Amino acid sequence: MQCFRALRYFSVWSQVPMGPADPILGVAAQFKADPSTTKVNLSIGAYRDNDGKPVVLESVKRAEQIIKEKKLDNEYLPVEGLQSFIDASIKLGYGDAYYAQNGKSIAGCQVLSGTGAVRLGFEFSKKFLPQGTKVYMPNPTWPNHHNIARMAGLEISEYRYFDPKTRGVDFSGLVEDLNKAQNGSVILFHACAHNPTGCDLTTAQWTQLLDLTKKKNFLPFFDMAYQGFTSGDVNKDAEAVRLFTAQGVPIVLGQSFAKNMGLYGQRTGCLSFVCSNQQEKDKVVSQLKLLARPLWSSPPLHGARVADIILNTPELNQLWLQEVKMMANRIQLMRVGLANTLKSLGSPHDWSHISKQIGMFAFTGVGPDHVKELIAKYHIYLLSSGRISIAGLNEGNVKYVAEAFHDVTKNTKL
Numbered sequence: 001m002q003c004f005r006a007l008r009y010f011s012v013w014s015q016v017p018m019g020p021a022d023p024i025l026g027v028a029a030q031f032k033a034d035p036s037t038t039k040v041n042l043s044i045g046a047y048r049d050n051d052g053k054p055v056v057l058e059s060v061k062r063a064e065q066i067i068k069e070k071k072l073d074n075e076y077l078p079v080e081g082l083q084s085f086i087d088a089s090i091k092l093g094y095g096d097a098y099y100a101q102n103g104k105s106i107a108g109c110q111v112l113s114g115t116g117a118v119r120l121g122f123e124f125s126k127k128f129l130p131q132g133t134k135v136y137m138p139n140p141t142w143p144n145h146h147n148i149a150r151m152a153g154l155e156i157s158e159y160r161y162f163d164p165k166t167r168g169v170d171f172s173g174l175v176e177d178l179n180k181a182q183n184g185s186v187i188l189f190h191a192c193a194h195n196p197t198g199c200d201l202t203t204a205q206w207t208q209l210l211d212l213t214k215k216k217n218f219l220p221f222f223d224m225a226y227q228g229f230t231s232g233d234v235n236k237d238a239e240a241v242r243l244f245t246a247q248g249v250p251i252v253l254g255q256s257f258a259k260n261m262g263l264y265g266q267r268t269g270c271l272s273f274v275c276s277n278q279q280e281k282d283k284v285v286s287q288l289k290l291l292a293r294p295l296w297s298s299p300p301l302h303g304a305r306v307a308d309i310i311l312n313t314p315e316l317n318q319l320w321l322q323e324v325k326m327m328a329n330r331i332q333l334m335r336v337g338l339a340n341t342l343k344s345l346g347s348p349h350d351w352s353h354i355s356k357q358i359g360m361f362a363f364t365g366v367g368p369d370h371v372k373e374l375i376a377k378y379h380i381y382l383l384s385s386g387r388i389s390i391a392g393l394n395e396g397n398v399k400y401v402a403e404a405f406h407d408v409t410k411n412t413k414l
């Protein structure tokens with residue numbers, strides 16, 4: 001009998017609703033589709049050079065050359081990833097001294113960049129922490145944090161982070177909220193370069209949070225997607241992680257090499273857990289593998305090889321550290337450039353927060369209507385929250401952007 005299984009008399013997917021565009025990637029797609037020659041992309045957090053072009057770091061090019069010369073194969077990595085890369089990432093995150101003493105009891109797993117780190121970490125938390133354990137996230141946070149927690153089935157609560165009045169951290173609100181959080185909760189921290197606000201905690205504030213963490217038995221989950229982008233120094237940017245681990249706090253750490261090595265599309269990252277001993281570490285890794293296998297089976301190879309070579313070859317490592325510094329410095333120059341140009345244009349608003357904030361982003365304070373106008377009239381693409389990626393600014397467009405911001409805000413309140 002003939003079988004016409006492909007023939008259907010009704011549509012199977014007619015009930016599927018159109019999904020909303022991603023608040024970040026959707027804007028980046030809108031930018032791409034805009035034929036304007038003066039358009040400026042301040043939406044996605046991806047580094048650009050002074051000509052507005054994506055950058056392949058020299059250290060990355062050299063590592064890729066080494067890979068090419070080695071004529072390596074494309075076999076699968078093990079589920080947990082490339083071990084030498086994992087070890088080097090852990091050393092970079094926790095610091096040489098801590099690694100030398102405690103490296104054997106840190107469980108590490110290669111993951112798909114920052115998103116993969118948070119996803120796997122949340123899946124693990126959901127499976128092994130007591131039922132009902134909540135994850136506390138800063139308000140605001142990177143919108144994808146919410147998606148990931150939802151997908152992992154974790155209940156989300158928020159803690160205050162940003163004060164729109166001061167355009168800085170609402171530390172008393174933060175402490176008040178975390179004081180009320182249930183003991184044993186997972187607390188998501190941005191280790192540095194807070195996304196989207198560009199406002200980080202001071203050493204004194206981290207120390208206070210460390211005490212609170214110990215008192216309330218919290219599990220701090222550090223998302224460190226921008227190591228090096230705050231100060232230009234990877235060790236300085238890992239200060240919070242090292243402060244907590246030095247006191248023996250069992251943290252979870254998510255690391256991404258998307259930004260600091262410019263390996264965006266390579267999906268290169270590492271997730272690690274501080275365990276009490278090697279046995280516990282082995283058990284944790286075995287469970288991470290069981291969770292990773294149905295998610296992505298085994299992680300991508302190329303970026304891990306590149307990062308591995310850069311982190312483990314002293315000359316390339318030095319070169320990379322200089323390149324990180326160079327990227328952080330250029331961003332800082334653009335911050336000051338934008339704030340100063342707005343001032344020199346006679347803006348009635350105080351834009352000094354743009355130069356004070358740090359990392360890749362500035363939380364400008366402009367509202368959704370301003371954003372709409374900036375896109376429609378000037379083809380300047382930014383997030384509806386008012387977040388701009390400073391990395392999208394350069395000497396050729398900063399004046400244009402400042403003039404546009406001045407134009408859409410000069411007769412309004414911010």
Ligand code: LMR
Nearest residue numbers: 024043044045046142195
């Ligand atoms: C961003 O916040 O712009 C980046 O982290 C890119 C992304 O995936 O959202």
